Amino acid sequence: MTEALSGKTILLTGASKGIGAATARILLDAGAHLIAHYGSDEAGARRAVDGYPEDRVTLLSANLGDRASTLALWDAALAWRGRIDVLVNNAAVMPFNGAFDGPDEDFEAAWDQSLEVNVRGPARLMRAAVNHFKEAGGGAIVSISSWAAQRGVTNPATIAYGASKAAVRSATQSIARAYARDNIQAYIIAPGVVRTRLSEEFAASQGGEEAVNATLASGEWVTPEEVGNIVAFVASGAARQLSGATLDVNGATYIR
Template sequence: MINFDFHGKTVLVTGASRGIGKAIAFAFASANARVAIHYHQQRDITEQFRDTLAGEGHIVVGADLANPIAIAEMVNKIIAEFGQIDILVNNAGIYQQHPLDQTSYQDWQEIWQQNLNINLLGAVNLTYCVAKYMMQQQSGRIINITSRGAFRGEPTATAYGASKAALNSFTQSLAQHLAQYKIFVTAVAPGFVETDMTRELLSSPAGDGIRQQSPLNRVAKPEEIAQTVLFLAAPGSEFLTGSIVDVNGASYLRS
């Protein structure tokens, strides 16, 4: 039986100052977990959000995920505060348009490097640091937020699509390697989600076409992604390790 009570569990959610990450942090706090809420630049907003959460003991942690040293320092700070990390949700990411036929060679290189540094290497390095503690605990959950674009393609944001596809592959490889330590690794691949970042696009003339990609004629709510993450983190879902769960309202189907 799936139990959504995370009392006694500690969770690190990256990119949790807004959007999907904020919904995930809120859901875990509401389910009795203690949450480390990661931000990059918006400390004040993140602290205000922390103060609205259910329960006690939540902390705000800042780090540039493109900086491996900052990542290690953040993990050490959380361990010093919580004593453990039971669940890691790698949610932070960036999305930049860079169509090849309209992008200079210099911009192309910079955008690719930024996307790989944050979307892929940031998650990879953070996972390394957290997994080292989880291995000592002989338990843990790692959940990576990827994207429908990893399968469907991102013609004008190729670096984003490639970074998320690589994160899917990393998820599956790590699930095999870490199973011996009772650490279970999964990915969630959303389609369009209604967040601050997408609201302007969804309100534009292109919005109707985006919503019509799904037979439900809408996009996902952040809370729907959060519910999937909680399911994957809960006791009883261990045999899903290595899975990539599509949450896209049947807007893209694969078999």
């Protein structure tokens, strides 16, 4: 993947930790110019890109649950180099307080947060990206979804999260179909259990890591780096006809 992304400018959301931090380093190693978005964890974002040339990376903060902040993120990202070639929708939240039998206010808050940050924020960025790509002659969108979008969630308290990942998957697929002739590609990556803070919190709610591992065909969690490598591959343009596909990354636990 060395220099496979040379000359490309990529906007990556949620670059401060987990999949985002690993992906940021992989994209930079592949030669990309990177706009690394973060919500509130500036220190994490800086750690993720530490050691890379300052002229190839810039950090931008935005609240993806807020329309004005999200649109300002796009404008600032576009202004950095005058062009964006790839948008990677990675940032997401997973509220654990949305159970059907919980308090009404917790249920509503979980859905509001999931829909704003995981769906409307990415949708606003995808809209801006598509309009920019049409003028620029093409581009690509990569959305990090989840196997929960296809199979549902294990913990019913996170139903809003699973539903939000299904929504962003559908939106990305629709872009792939509608704009293929405009040289716009769109890909969905659907990981299973990835070694991230969110998954560790999920495991704790399911009886611990050993209990989760017992349900996995490989007995292993997906590494953030493996997801990042797939992002870099589709972002490179090496598989344009893969546009619209959902790439399952779960160690053969869930096969469709």
